[in-house]
Amino acid sequence: DTAVSQTPKYLVTQMGNDKSIKCEQNLGHDTMYWYKQDSKKFLKIMFSYNNKELIINETVPNRFSPKSPDKAHLNLHINSLELGDSAVYFCASSRLAGEGDTQYFGPGTRLTVL
Amino acid sequence: GENVEQHPSTLSVQEGDSAVIKCTYSDSASNYFPWYKQELGKRPQLIIDIRSNVGEKKDQRIAVTLNKTAKHFSLHITETQPEDSAVYFCAYTNAGKSTFGDGTTLTVKP
Numbered sequence: 001d002t003a004v005s006q007t008p009k010y011l012v013t014q015m016g017n018d019k020s021i022k023c024e025q026n027l028g029h030d031t032m033y034w035y036k037q038d039s040k041k042f043l044k045i046m047f048s049y050n051n052k053e054l055i056i057n058e059t060v061p062n063r064f065s066p067k068s069p070d071k072a073h074l075n076l077h078i079n080s081l082e083l084g085d086s087a088v089y090f091c092a093s094s095r096l097a098g099e100g101d102t103q104y105f106g107p108g109t110r111l112t113v114l
Numbered sequence: 115g116e117n118v119e120q121h122p123s124t125l126s127v128q129e130g131d132s133a134v135i136k137c138t139y140s141d142s143a144s145n146y147f148p149w150y151k152q153e154l155g156k157r158p159q160l161i162i163d164i165r166s167n168v169g170e171k172k173d174q175r176i177a178v179t180l181n182k183t184a185k186h187f188s189l190h191i192t193e194t195q196p197e198d199s200a201v202y203f204c205a206y207t208n209a210g211k212s213t214f215g216d217g218t219t220l221t222v223k224p
Binding site for chain 1: 160203206212
């Protein structure tokens with residue numbers, strides 16, 4: 001009965017490669033997010049989707065491209081991986097977007113770029 | 115732009131003592147203020163939240179206070195226990211966007 005799930009949990013890859021992280025939520029939420037948590041534990045929003053539509057796109061390199069095939073899924077594709085992309089990536093979902101509501105986080109994907 | 119300052123960045127207390135973490139924000143339109151706890155290697159999880167029409171909220175040993183005039187809100191943990199050791203994040207939400215503080219690493223010594 002996992003609420004928000006992500007795959008893979010760990011991802012180790014070489015610089016220059018392209019990789020994807022998948023996220024799924026079974027909470028019936030309308031809004032999904034991608035966050036990046038760096039080595040200093042800072043948690044920064046990258047993207048937010050509401051009902052499959054992009055509503056927040058922070059200053060993120062265009063090598064990062066989110067895709068939402070339906071409102072229960074939000075995937076993250078990363079092209080031409082760089083050393084600085086190494087971090088833990090968290091997917092999250094919430095019931096509401098505009099008014100603010102609890103965000104439910106996935107278990108995280110630890111990406112290591114060598 | 116949106117910004118939230120969280121203090122202190124690290125906090126060490128003795129078991130049974132109280133811990134207080136404070137956040138100051140800049141966006142006066144913010145209306146939702148959650149606190150998340152992240153244990154080592156785990157995901158952030160909500161522990162308590164408060165909306166702008168309320169000044170204080172309590173849940174057992176945890177309380178949050180909000181001062182909208184001064185634009186700050188605080189997390190209070192009483193009778194701390196070793197399992198309270200974690201990183202705590204404040205956040206605020208406006209127009210669908212959540213901005214997180216930089217986190218406070220709380221260590222409760224037995």
